[in-house]
Amino acid sequence: MNFQHDVVIVGSGLAGLRAAVEVGARADVALLSKVYPTRSHSGAAQGGIAAALGNEEPDSWEWHMYDTVKGGDFLADQDAAEVLAKDAPRAVYELEHMGVPFNRTAQGTIAQRAFGGHTGEFGKQPVKRACHAADRTGRVILDTLYGEALRKGIKVYQEFHLLDLMTRDNRIAGVLAYELGTGEVHRLQCKAVLLATGGFGKVFQTTSNCFANTGDGVFLAYKAGIPLEDMEFVQFHPTGLHGLGVLLSEAARGEGGILRNGRGERFMERYAPTLKDLAPRDMVSRAIAREVQEGRGIDGRDFVHLDLTHLGKERLAEKLSDITSFVRIYLGVDASKDLIPVAPTCHYMMGGIPTNLDGQVLGATGEVFRGLYAAGECACVSVHGANRLGCNSLLDLVVFGRRAGKKIMDDLPHLQKTVVPEGAEKEARTRIEKVKSRTKGEKSSALRTELQKTMTAKCSVFRNRKDLSGAISTVRDLLERYERVCVDHKGSRYNTDLVEALELDSLLHLGETILVSALAREESRGAHSREDYPERDDQHWLKHTLVEKTDKGPRLFSKPVRITRFEPKPRVY
Amino acid sequence: MELQFRIFRFDPEVDSAPRFQNYRVQADPWERILDCLNRIKWEQDGTLAYRMSCGHGVCGSDAMKINGRCGLACQKLVKDYEGAEVVLEPLPTFKVLRDLIVDLDPFFEKVKAIRPYLICSKAAPEKERLQGHEDNLKLNEVIRCILCACCTAACPVTSQNERYLGPAPLVWAFRYIFDTRDEKTSERLEQLDSPDGAWGCVNHFECTRVCPKEIPVTKSINTIKREIQKKIRGK
Numbered sequence: 050m051n052f053q054h055d056v057v058i059v060g061s062g063l064a065g066l067r068a069a070v071e072v073g074a075r076a077d078v079a080l081l082s083k084v085y086p087t088r089s090h091s092g093a094a095q096g097g098i099a100a101a102l103g104n105e106e107p108d109s110w111e112w113h114m115y116d117t118v119k120g121g122d123f124l125a126d127q128d129a130a131e132v133l134a135k136d137a138p139r140a141v142y143e144l145e146h147m148g149v150p151f152n153r154t155a156q157g158t159i160a161q162r163a164f165g166g167h168t169g170e171f172g173k174q175p176v177k178r179a180c181h182a183a184d185r186t187g188r189v190i191l192d193t194l195y196g197e198a199l200r201k202g203i204k205v206y207q208e209f210h211l212l213d214l215m216t217r218d219n220r221i222a223g224v225l226a227y228e229l230g231t232g233e234v235h236r237l238q239c240k241a242v243l244l245a246t247g248g249f250g251k252v253f254q255t256t257s258n259c260f261a262n263t264g265d266g267v268f269l270a271y272k273a274g275i276p277l278e279d280m281e282f283v284q285f286h287p288t289g290l291h292g293l294g295v296l297l298s299e300a301a302r303g304e305g306g307i308l309r310n311g312r313g314e315r316f317m318e319r320y321a322p323t324l325k326d327l328a329p330r331d332m333v334s335r336a337i338a339r340e341v342q343e344g345r346g347i348d349g350r351d352f353v354h355l356d357l358t359h360l361g362k363e364r365l366a367e368k369l370s371d372i373t374s375f376v377r378i379y380l381g382v383d384a385s386k387d388l389i390p391v392a393p394t395c396h397y398m399m400g401g402i403p404t405n406l407d408g409q410v411l412g413a414t415g416e417v418f419r420g421l422y423a424a425g426e427c428a429c430v431s432v433h434g435a436n437r438l439g440c441n442s443l444l445d446l447v448v449f450g451r452r453a454g455k456k457i458m459d460d461l462p463h464l465q466k467t468v469v470p471e472g473a474e475k476e477a478r479t480r481i482e483k484v485k486s487r488t489k490g491e492k493s494s495a496l497r498t499e500l501q502k503t504m505t506a507k508c509s510v511f512r513n514r515k516d517l518s519g520a521i522s523t524v525r526d527l528l529e530r531y532e533r534v535c536v537d538h539k540g541s542r543y544n545t546d547l548v549e550a551l552e553l554d555s556l557l558h559l560g561e562t563i564l565v566s567a568l569a570r571e572e573s574r575g576a577h578s579r580e581d582y583p584e585r586d587d588q589h590w591l592k593h594t595l596v597e598k599t600d601k602g603p604r605l606f607s608k609p610v611r612i613t614r615f616e617p618k619p620r621v622y
Numbered sequence: 623m624e625l626q627f628r629i630f631r632f633d634p635e636v637d638s639a640p641r642f643q644n645y646r647v648q649a650d651p652w653e654r655i656l657d658c659l660n661r662i663k664w665e666q667d668g669t670l671a672y673r674m675s676c677g678h679g680v681c682g683s684d685a686m687k688i689n690g691r692c693g694l695a696c697q698k699l700v701k702d703y704e705g706a707e708v709v710l711e712p713l714p715t716f717k718v719l720r721d722l723i724v725d726l727d728p729f730f731e732k733v734k735a736i737r738p739y740l741i742c743s744k745a746a747p748e749k750e751r752l753q754g755h756e757d758n759l760k761l762n763e764v765i766r767c768i769l770c771a772c773c774t775a776a777c778p779v780t781s782q783n784e785r786y787l788g789p790a791p792l793v794w795a796f797r798y799i800f801d802t803r804d805e806k807t808s809e810r811l812e813q814l815d816s817p818d819g820a821w822g823c824v825n826h827f828e829c830t831r832v833c834p835k836e837i838p839v840t841k842s843i844n845t846i847k848r849e850i851q852k853k854i855r856g857k
Binding site (some may be wrong): 084092145152182188193230378498 | 635664666680683719720721734746749750798803
């Protein structure tokens with residue numbers, strides 16, 4: 050089919066929905082999602098959304114901005130961090146006005162709690178900044194924005210998998226999509242495309258991410274010639290449920306939870322004397338990895354304990370009921386009595402598609418790619434720098450999703466539909482037919498498992514040249530083997546076998562961009578920690594990495610960091 | 623340990639009737655039924671179709687009938703099925719699209735019918751609207767709903783009366799009826815005051831039994847009924 054719209058938004062998580070609500074009835078907008086919209090992974094966000102409301106204790110957007118910049122190890126573009134922190138209170142009030150059921154203080158205002166790296170007076174002490182609805186904040190915001198989209202009657206193409214971007218002369222012409230239900234390839238022609246396709250944690254074996262998080266939008270932008278920014282910065286959340294990687298929110302520590310090693314020691318006191326268990330995620334994950342390396346894991350094994358036993362049943366039920374139920378269901382553990390085994394899990398991608406403050410996608414020379422926008426985890430504004438603070442993600446989604454929507458509305462009168470040549474979908478159709486018609490070859494699951502194991506073993510919390518180089522050859526070998534990938538199912542209805550094979554193309558290329566960017570950066574900054582270069586090196590590396598797809602393989606270059614208010618200084622907590 | 627699976631298969635493109643297919647899977651006791659399904663799909667038979675996404679009970683994708691009971695495959699552990707055959711079927715009530723995948727469009731249409739958004743005509747204040755802590759707590763259970771449709775599929779009434787809204791849409795209606803910020807309480811209650819609304823529920827409690835998020839679904843529907851009696855019929 051050939052569909053016509055003004056605007057196509059790919060992804061129905063918070064960034065996509067917020068942008069869609071902004072464009073709303075004022076233009077012909079369509080929302081494309083590979084799942085039912087309410088299944089989007091924003092709904093798995095637990096702990097909260099950051100905003101200096103000052104409802105519990107004094108707070109200011111400047112402190113929030115400072116925390117964001119310092120949390121990001123001074124790699125964040127400070128103009129972006131300023132937009133984020135300054136706009137946060139408005140964004141949260143707006144969500145409340147839309148109906149988000151935030152928890153309340155005794156005065157009836159939005160309740161706030163402590164979170165990792167959130168401080169008052171520029172790092173002096175922890176501050177309560179995280180607005181929340183128990184430990185399902187992402188879920189209720191997703192539900193609320195989904196309701197807003199229904200109210201506005203926004204057209205949704207659900208269970209449509211993004212196949213390609215249609216471009217012509219460095220302008221967007223539309224997207225190609227594969228309909229899961231029928232197996233049809235559709236063209237959606239439009240003036241503007243917003244990519245809001247989320248993260249790609251499925252590159253790793255142990256991750257809090259959902260199966261849908263395969264980075265299709267990021268890969269297709271890369272394929273279309275957009276260089277990807279800061280891909281080496283992958284966040285490992287310190288408290289994944291051991292073995293499963295299921296997220297246990299930082300809110301557990303925000304509410305008073307403590308990490309303990311095999312000796313029962315509160316080891317974070319040694320690593321972050323002021324913030325302790327509420328240090329930023331990269332530092333806590335490194336501390337856990339270090340305790341394990343030095344034999345102080347639980348029974349000498351590869352995990353530590355999260356201790357919530359002193360919080361009491363009532364507080365667990367009111368504020369942390371989802372994570373309490375996760376540990377009960379998956380481990381048979383009673384959080385009010387037992388310690389919870391946790392280990393770092395791949396959680397969030399700081400890097401992605403480079404954009405300006407209005408979500409416009411930037412090409413290799415920093416020029417705007419006409420008609421193409423990106424927002425949310427798939428984008429790199431860069432607001433999170435080398436390490437994102439907890440609760441800044443939901444905030445990023447609604448602040449920059451809205452800005453992208455506004456910019457699209459401003460730009461629409463000046464954007465024309467670009468004529469798509471007949472047969473634009475031929476390449477995509479051929480790609481699908483090639484995979485489906487192969488009778489012999491390798492299953493995508495085998496290759497994917499090898500990729501995920503390699504990434505987790507060689508490119509996690511600590512990295513080094515030898516491991517990264519080895520992993521690059523493994524992934525390049527997998528990319529060659531991908532040419533022989535085949536599927537069991539040849540039918541056209543819900544061919545999830547085929548979709549998984551298509552997704553693997555994204556995962557493999559994104560894995561490669563992470564590895565080459567990580568190998569190039571010979572320093573340790575934020576979530577990128579090199580055993581062979583343990584110090585931060587501002588003289589050589591206070592810059593963003595860019596990786597561009599070329600016929601000869603990924604090409605690396607860089608661009609400067611925008612520093613406005615806070616000069617880089619040592620990062621202690 | 624080894625698990626024996628019997629899985630519902632149907633591809634309307636080629637099959638004239640549904641059938642069951644058997645599989646054997648090696649799995650650790652702490653693994654999820656979803657892990658077993660993935661092992662079958664990835665290692666034995668890529669033609670098997672089912673939905674999944676988050677893998678830990680927050681997105682609602684992998685709802686299905688597991689040994690006769692609606693639930694999420696990612697929330698059921700292998701250890702609880704030791705020695706028994708595991709029978710997997712699509713959610714009842716809904717049309718099967720392929721294997722374990724059903725058409726949920728009618729379900730989402732009913733969610734839409736209750737107007738799942740805050741209706742408030744008053745100009746918003748500069749900051750947040752105030753809401754009491756206790757008032758907020760009233761919503762604490764119902765906002766756990768992830769629209770997995772287990773309750774609606776399990777409800778004996780939905781299979782008899784296709785116009786019945788069903789448990790999940792009623793839970794969503796509860797969320798707005800009892801939100802102190804919403805202005806359409808009466809209209810919402812009037813909409814539910816019918817045999818296809820709240821009164822469709824005759825307390826089978828199946829919804830409550832199967833809800834993967836442990837929402838007191840039946841109790842919430844009964845609270846709506848009482849509110850209808852108090853505010854609509856009592857007038």
